[in-house]
Amino acid sequence: MKTEYRLARRVAQLEPSATAAMNARVQQMRAEGIGVISFSVGEPDFNTPTPIKDAAIDAIHQNHTHYTPTGGIAELRKAVAARVSRDQGVSYGVGQVTVTAGAKEGLYLAFQALCDEGDEVVVPAPYWVSYVEQARLAGATAITPETSEASGFKLTPEQLRAVISPRTRVIVLNSPSNPTGAVYSADELQALAAVVRESDAIVIADEIYDAISYVDYARWLRVAPDLADRTLIVNGAAKAYAMTGWRVGYVAGPQPIITAIKDIQSHTSTHTASIAQYAALAAYSPSDAIEQSVREMAAAFRRRRDLIIELLTEIPGVRCTIPDGAFYVFPNVTGLLGRPLKNGQVCATSEELNTYLLDQAHIACVSGEAFGAPGYLRLSYATSDEEIVEGMRRFRDSLS
Numbered sequence: 001m002k003t004e005y006r007l008a009r010r011v012a013q014l015e016p017s018a019t020a021a022m023n024a025r026v027q028q029m030r031a032e033g034i035g036v037i038s039f040s041v042g043e044p045d046f047n048t049p050t051p052i053k054d055a056a057i058d059a060i061h062q063n064h065t066h067y068t069p070t071g072g073i074a075e076l077r078k079a080v081a082a083r084v085s086r087d088q089g090v091s092y093g094v095g096q097v098t099v100t101a102g103a104k105e106g107l108y109l110a111f112q113a114l115c116d117e118g119d120e121v122v123v124p125a126p127y128w129v130s131y132v133e134q135a136r137l138a139g140a141t142a143i144t145p146e147t148s149e150a151s152g153f154k155l156t157p158e159q160l161r162a163v164i165s166p167r168t169r170v171i172v173l174n175s176p177s178n179p180t181g182a183v184y185s186a187d188e189l190q191a192l193a194a195v196v197r198e199s200d201a202i203v204i205a206d207e208i209y210d211a212i213s214y215v216d217y218a219r220w221l222r223v224a225p226d227l228a229d230r231t232l233i234v235n236g237a238a239k240a241y242a243m244t245g246w247r248v249g250y251v252a253g254p255q256p257i258i259t260a261i262k263d264i265q266s267h268t269s270t271h272t273a274s275i276a277q278y279a280a281l282a283a284y285s286p287s288d289a290i291e292q293s294v295r296e297m298a299a300a301f302r303r304r305r306d307l308i309i310e311l312l313t314e315i316p317g318v319r320c321t322i323p324d325g326a327f328y329v330f331p332n333v334t335g336l337l338g339r340p341l342k343n344g345q346v347c348a349t350s351e352e353l354n355t356y357l358l359d360q361a362h363i364a365c366v367s368g369e370a371f372g373a374p375g376y377l378r379l380s381y382a383t384s385d386e387e388i389v390e391g392m393r394r395f396r397d398s399l400s
């Protein structure tokens with residue numbers, strides 16, 4: 001007899017990650033011998049730079065394999081505080097940062113520390129799906145104003161003003177954005193800051209893709225330093241240093257909030273792996289070699305962006321805004337919906353088109369539905385030029 005388990009209500013509401021589901025499907029198809037090209041993974045295809053790996057190996061040999069203080073070793077928190085101070089132009093002390101198991105854990109803990117039942121969290125759509133699920137796990141309601149292609153998928157001050165209320169606890173700003181690659185200019189952030197000042201909400205600025213911006217990158221607190229006491233900066237080593245598997249991120253902000261986050265950490269993960277912390281210490285310490293690797297990776301992403309945009313826009317029925325950062329393109333595919341494709345099949349939604357592309361073209365993307373934006377696909381171009389060229393050929397050939 002199959003046992004029925006009663007799960008907590010908050011879990012019953014949880015949507016499992018669409019990107020993880022797609023990755024599992026790709027693995028399964030590959031195991032069956034099908035040569036799938038994946039544009040669904042949100043991680044650099046480069047290896048972690050050698051000096052960072054060496055620092056981790058040294059840490060093992062030096063037996064840095066014991067528990068560390070909650071929120072990370074002091075040297076790393078010092079290096080993070082120095083980096084955030086330099087980036088933002090606002091002074092951060094060691095007590096104002098905590099190191100987490102990826103930016104994702106940092107965000108989760110931030111919502112847990114800030115939100116109560118009935119609170120609202122503003123998450124502009126298209127959004128990285130974990131914001132919405134994490135806000136819900138903290139008892140809050142996600143309010144998701146829809147940005148448009150016309151505004152470059154950026155939240156306008158009018159849109160922000162329209163959704164802010166006394167219940168607004170947090171406003172999430174993610175620039176460069178996953179999934180759209182949108183990067184806010186200083187003027188655009190300035191205009192949003194004026195609206196934030198009318199409320200008492202906390203801003204979570206997720207800058208995880210900051211090293212991958214193809215335009216002048218404007219940081220939230222450079223533009224609005226007076227809002228430092230109402231801002232959490234979230235960042236991590238994953239994307240800039242090709243360190244996704246190491247699980248190192250951080251949150252920087254007002255000490256009482258950071259202390260609350262650390263208190264939760266002290267009862268949950270305690271800290272991310274000691275060895276990963278030493279690797280991150282190398283990443284965050286001044287090094288010409290590492291900075292050079294970061295620049296080279298960003299340059300490769302830029303080249304691949306240009307390549308994929310060129311090939312995508314040649315596909316009839318596909319329209320694409322040019323992303324200014326991260327490593328995603330977010331084409332509008334409504335021109336391919338509701339009409340017969342090559343094998344006579346008609347796709348009514350971008351989700352159906354996504355399945356069609358996987359089955360017919362053996363390319364894996366993620367449908368816009370997963371990001372609160374039906375009618376779009378997200379493609380990660382953190383993959384080789386050859387795969388981009390072949391993948392776009394398959395995309396095109398599968399349609400007519």
Ligand SMILES: Cc1ncc(COP(=O)(O)O)c(C=O)c1O
Binds near residue numbers: 128174238248
């Ligand atoms: C916008 C955004 N924030 C945070 C994260 C989490 O990154 P990490 O691997 O550091 O947990 C991701 C990862 O895909 C992301 O796209």
